[in-house]
Amino acid sequence: MLKHPRGKEWEERAKKELKDKPLESIIWETPEGIRINPLYTAEDLESLDYVNTLPGLPPYVRGPMATMYTNRPWTIRQYAGFSTARESNEFYRKCLAEGQKGLSVAFDLPTHRGYDSDHPRVAGDVGKAGVAVDSVEDMKILFDQIPLDKMSVSMTMNGAVLPILGGYIVAAEEQGVSHDLLSGTIQNDILKEYLTRNTYIYPPQPSMRIVSDIMAYCSKEMPRFNTISISGYHMMEAGADTVLQTAFTLADGLEYVRAGLRAGMKVDDFAPRFSFFFGVGMSFFMNIAMLRAARMLWHRLMSNFNPKNPRSTMLRTHCQTSGWSLTAQDPYNNIIRTTIECLSAVLGGTQSLHTNSFDEAIGLPTDFSARIARNTQLVVQEESDICRAIDPLGGSYYLEVMTQKIVDEAQKVIDEIEEMGGMAKAIESGMPKMRIEEAATRRQARIDQGLETIVGVNRYVADDNIEFEIREVPESVRNEQIARLEELRKKRDNKAVEKALADLTRAAETGGNLMEATLPAVRARATLGEISNALEVVFGRFVATTLCISGVYASEYRDTTIIESLRKRTAQFEEREGRRPRILLTKMGQDGHDRGVKVVATAYADLGFDVDISPMFQTPEEAARMAIENDVHMVGVSSLAAGHKVLIPELIKELKRFGGEEILVIAGGVIPPKDYQFLYDAGVVGIFGPGTPIIESANKVLNILESKGRSKQS
Amino acid sequence: MTKAAGASGCGEESRAQASEFEKTKAGPTKDSDYYVKGVLDNDRLILSKTITLMESTRPEDHDLALEVMDRILPYTGKAIRLGITGVPGGGKSTLIETLGMMLVEKGFRVAVIAVDPSSKISGGSIMGDKTRMQFLSAQENAYVRPAATGQTLGGVARKTRESMLVCEAAGYDVVIIETVGVGQLETTVASMVDFFLVLMIPGAGDELQGIKRGILELADAVVINKADGDNLVHAQMAQKEYQTALHLVNPRTPTWLPPVLTCSALEKTGIEEIWNTVLEHRKKLSATGELEARRREQALEWTWFLVDEGLREWFYKHPKTKGLLPEIKKRIESGTITPTRAASELLEQIINKRS
């Protein structure tokens, strides 16, 4: 097995230490399906021609810059936003004063989806999972006392990218800052929205036009601004392993390159302003290898377009540690996890980084948890001397082999996608989303069985409850926003607004740069909802296709006795009740987190439930009607974006209104324990938070249904 | 909770007592009046509960279901019954969304029964068709009911047909049944509808996408969906291929030669033509009296189907055979008895000892 001259000797010693276990028992297969030997040696590097290349030079494996952190460390860029623009602005300024280097704005879900705060479909979502922005007036407050010519600003916006980037540009204009001085990044990566992030507005085709219009506008007007941040992070958080993350992200990148070329630009006009965004999880070396592999592969893929500017082939990236790896149970452990992931990102050579807060699985960060998260980076950056040498792990036998393996595996997936006609076509076919969901389901099954350890969740469970402060955004934020909207509509020149909006609609119909066409509307104080709507009348609103996998959970769950015992109970339920337990799983409001609901749906079906799955973004009324028509025993609400206190009571009310008071309601997702009683009082009969094994929730759901059956009889 | 709980699983008599018990003690009971009135009033909640009653596999529910069915039967028969089948992912649900919306806009009341397969292994199912009928589902004049096949063909056939009749009684003018075209279910569905539409997609090749040729014999029209974008040309090619294929099968009637149409459910093209085809079919077959005849024939077929199913169920659950089944199975598997002998031994258990 080892090519090393003394390999045989080593094997013998190893076998002795292993006693009666075979040598194969210490070979590990990663979730990506990559085989990891217990030992690598110099011989393994012989075939790898890139190993002794240099940072700042192709293929950039060792880093895009020549000096890397020895000259300037990575940028500490924490993603944040909540409630109103005023509150977020205060928070930003405090963070900057305490050592944060760049800004990164998180918008709330109505803003992402192109709705003003007063829209009826967003009653539970305003200011909850990000900052609410309805017009340029809010943008100006958001950046109040933050000099936009000096501060680089990253904005995670994809669906409503035109009004938001427009708002930023106009806010800068009104600060007296000219376009060419603006630096930062707009995410503007629509493809992964259809795949995992779910804050799209329009169908893919017009959305791709918006992307390339922004690329065109910025490359002319804002040369220091990254026009796109091609993101794998969300794929990882939805379940993708490192190979899938690398492959899908770079395949998305290729699609944007082609969009730019189709729009008549030259590759060097826009590709140097591409930036990337990767997610970094707990598998320490795999994630370091992934970042290095991504750089190498991007250089290879981009070289095919024959760019003159080397920057066109250079992958620069932001990273975020994995929120999915963080637990609601024993949450201080999360600080340790985040530290490990932080090291991984840094050793992988990221250009900027967000580290998560320990209360990740409970709610938005508080001032305290945000400080610890930021300090994690400050400590690594300033106390550990990690920045002193470039790519310090370069040449590690193991890491270099892993890097090459990820390159090879990802290339295979990319080839497959190119074969399908590119990522847009692949997404249309549902292939990438199904792959990600399959990976997520397998992972869930492995964790539920304890095959993968999660400290504090499936092993070493602590029995004390740590008390700490939780951030809660009050319902009053919505009213504040609505009042501001009313005032705005009164004060502005409504004729001018109408004209600007009509011009925008016309541009959507007939062509012309949409970024340019948006700016007059923003300046005239048209709201984000109005601008989005002016485009929606032409483009329409995208409706996602919900595809489901089946059989994966049960097949990955090796302990068949547990599966069988639950199947027996669902079958007995049918004998007793005349049909299987039927449950409607629904997502209400603008919450687009669908990993949990999809995993629960496919697993429950594997356990013998009849599962109805609702479309995304339901109003409580729509969900209730579906429950009535499908005549389910139970509605299971999956809520992760803090809408639960508004939407779930509303659902129960609607069920009653339709005469469906017999239908039971349970909830799952990110629901802070302090809200449990509130929900029970509203009529919820079961709550299942992050980390609940599916087997356990299914068991309890059956208990609830069976006890209801009994009480009906007695 | 003594009697009711103790009664479950016992013989006929105690079961009757148990339901008596439920009637007196368990709050307002739902008798056939409740269901019949609710359905005829088109009360969405009761309509749904009635379909559940029809779906129930619990023997206790059969009598009530039968009684409700008897009472609503006079109100059925007026709807246009449309069956849609085709390859998985072919766009059946999307077509129903688009076609259904068009019909609602024309003033029709539209009911949809979307059947999804249950897993043979777990018995469970994921019903996702309705996510593709978002607009239709939101209409006041539409009703969309997803259903799982369950474990037996007889079961799904019965509940699909009865659900269809319940919807008719509730006043829906068009009832559409969606099934995935990979089993025997389509044949059964074809024999309960007026118009049987087989949906295909371009790029099939000549093996006809795993759809059995037999299904084409039942088709009143073949529609090639996804005739949009880059696919348009392929769709037109497929149209020709299917036209040729259809020439080779005998039409069910000389009055109607099943056409091959193309459409895009997504881009809403060719939908009007589909509907016109349905109407034309209706007109032609009504004029010759064949539509009436078809329904009469279906009623007969249906009766025999039910008798078959009933016999089968009776046979497998019969106390004299039930106990023998595992033993016989073992003997067949080990080759110690021939299948012919095994079957006749089993049948003799009931047939001879009775006569």
Ligand code: B12
């Ligand atoms: C993954 C993730 C994402 C992914 C989502 C991918 C996808 N397609 O689902 C991405 C990266 C795209 C994402 C984006 C955002 N996210 Co996010 N995300 C998470 C994260 C890290 C994990 C959620 C998850 O999938 N866990 C794994 C699944 C399997 O677990 P689960 O859903 O909890 O389900 C389990 C149980 O809860 C239960 N369960 C759940 N539902 C149901 C239903 C029933 C009936 C039953 C029985 C059981 C049950 O069973 C499951 C198995 O155990 C959480 C934090 C965390 N650790 O929980 C933040 C989190 C939910 N996200 C958050 C935010 C703010 C966002 C954004 C809105 C940020 C922004 N402003 O842009 C965006 C936009 C997303 C959108 N469109 O809604 C916040 C929400 C804040 C809050 N509630 O107050 C969280 C809590 C992080 C944080 N602390 O800031 N996110």
Ligand SMILES: Nc1nc2c(ncn2[C@@H]2O[C@H](COP(=O)(O)OP(=O)(O)OP(=O)(O)O)[C@@H](O)[C@H]2O)c(=O)[nH]1
């Ligand atoms: N391009 C194109 N895609 C379509 C069309 N109709 C449906 N689709 C897409 O095809 C996929 C499957 O559509 P469905 O309507 O769910 O197909 P189905 O036949 O009902 O699928 P199952 O019920 O799962 O067998 C979805 O992604 C649709 O968006 C169409 O006319 N053109």
Ligand SMILES: [Mg+2]
């Ligand atoms: Mg369907």
